[in-house]
Amino acid sequence: MKKINIAFFASHGGSNFQSIVENIQSGNIYANASLLISNNSDCYAFERAKSLGVPFKHISSAQFEDSLEFQNALLALLDAYKIDLIVLAGYMRKIPQSIIQKYKNRILNIHPALLPKYGGQGMYGMFVHKAVHESGDAVSGATVHIVSEEYDEGRILKQESVAIDSEDTPESIAEKVLAIEHKIYSVTIKEIAEGKIKLD
Ligand code: GRF
Numbered sequence: 001m002k003k004i005n006i007a008f009f010a011s012h013g014g015s016n017f018q019s020i021v022e023n024i025q026s027g028n029i030y031a032n033a034s035l036l037i038s039n040n041s042d043c044y045a046f047e048r049a050k051s052l053g054v055p056f057k058h059i060s061s062a063q064f065e066d067s068l069e070f071q072n073a074l075l076a077l078l079d080a081y082k083i084d085l086i087v088l089a090g091y092m093r094k095i096p097q098s099i100i101q102k103y104k105n106r107i108l109n110i111h112p113a114l115l116p117k118y119g120g121q122g123m124y125g126m127f128v129h130k131a132v133h134e135s136g137d138a139v140s141g142a143t144v145h146i147v148s149e150e151y152d153e154g155r156i157l158k159q160e161s162v163a164i165d166s167e168d169t170p171e172s173i174a175e176k177v178l179a180i181e182h183k184i185y186s187v188t189i190k191e192i193a194e195g196k197i198k199l200d
Contacts, residue, residue, distance in 0.1 A: 004084040004193050005034040008054075009091035014045025016089035016110060019182040020189060021052050029186060030193045034081045037074075039093050055081075061093075071096045078103075087189065088147065092124070095147060105155075105199040107147035110185050112177045114159055115143040119152030129170040129177070140164055140173055142181045144188040146199070157197055158188045 006024075008017045014036075021033045036049045036056040049056040057077060064070040075098065078086070088095070088109040095107060111119060113128045118140075123131070132140045141161035146154035160183065162176045191197040 001030065001195070004031045005082050006031050006085045006087055006189070007035045007037060007078055007081060007083040008033070008045075008087050008089050009037050009095075010043060010045040010089045011038055011040050011092040012043055012045065012090050014043065014048045014089060015178065016181055016185055017045050017087075018048045018052065020087065020089070020186050021048075021054055023186040023190070025052070029190045031085075031189065034083060035077070037077070039091070045089075067096065071098045074099060075102060085189075085192065086147075087185075089185075094151075097149065100147060100149060105146055108157070108185075108188070109145055109147050109152075109154075110181050111143045111145065111152055112140075112174070112181065113143065114139070114141040114161060115145060115152055115156060121151050123152070126170055126174065129174045132164070132173055133168065133170045138164055140177055142177055142184055144184055158184045160184050 010017050017036060023029045024031050024033045033054045036045060036054050037059055038045055039060040041058040046056050059074060061067060061070040086103055086107040113132060118128045118131055139161045141159055143156055144158045145156045148154035160180050162180050164173055
């Protein structure tokens with residue numbers, strides 16, 4: 001069985017990135033953490049990559065004349081590292097069409113709610129947890145899905161829920177959901193690497 005090469009995309013903290021890389025490095029996931037890409041040169045995820053020994057690159061559309069040049073540079077980078085799977089972990093930019101087409105069914109995202117609820121444009125981070133809190137829902141959770149052209153609409157690969165109680169705040173919901181994210185993102189990638197989840 002071939003080890004899959006994973007590129008992570010993150011914009012900020014990178015706690016999902018770290019938890020998946022730890023699972024790779026401990027031998028729990030049969031894959032290579034080949035590269036971390038961020039649009040944000042100041043992201044804390046880069047600090048984590050340094051400590052974990054994962055190569056990292058800052059690449060942003062602002063560095064290029066136009067979107068096509070940016071897309072070509074991104075594609076060249078993914079090619080150079082022979083990337084099989086792209087894992088979005090808090091990446092705050094839309095993935096360009098050309099990348100979605102070239103890596104069809106090979107780009108994963110994690111969303112901090114039980115999709116299709118609380119998905120779509122503008123639904124990210126604390127906006128999601130505030131909406132869940134205001135709705136009075138008794139559960140929230142996390143969803144791992146394939147990235148397609150539309151926000152949060154690709155095939156769902158895994159979900160897990162967590163109970164919300166009356167004392168919960170948006171912040172405490174976020175904490176509970178993040179713990180679920182760390183769990184199900186690694187499990188999903190492990191199952192992909194072992195061929196138990198088929199992406200085609
Ligand atoms: C997570 O809540 C994830 O659902 C969302 O962005 C957040 C990233 O957190 N897509 P971190 O950067 O992995 O800590």
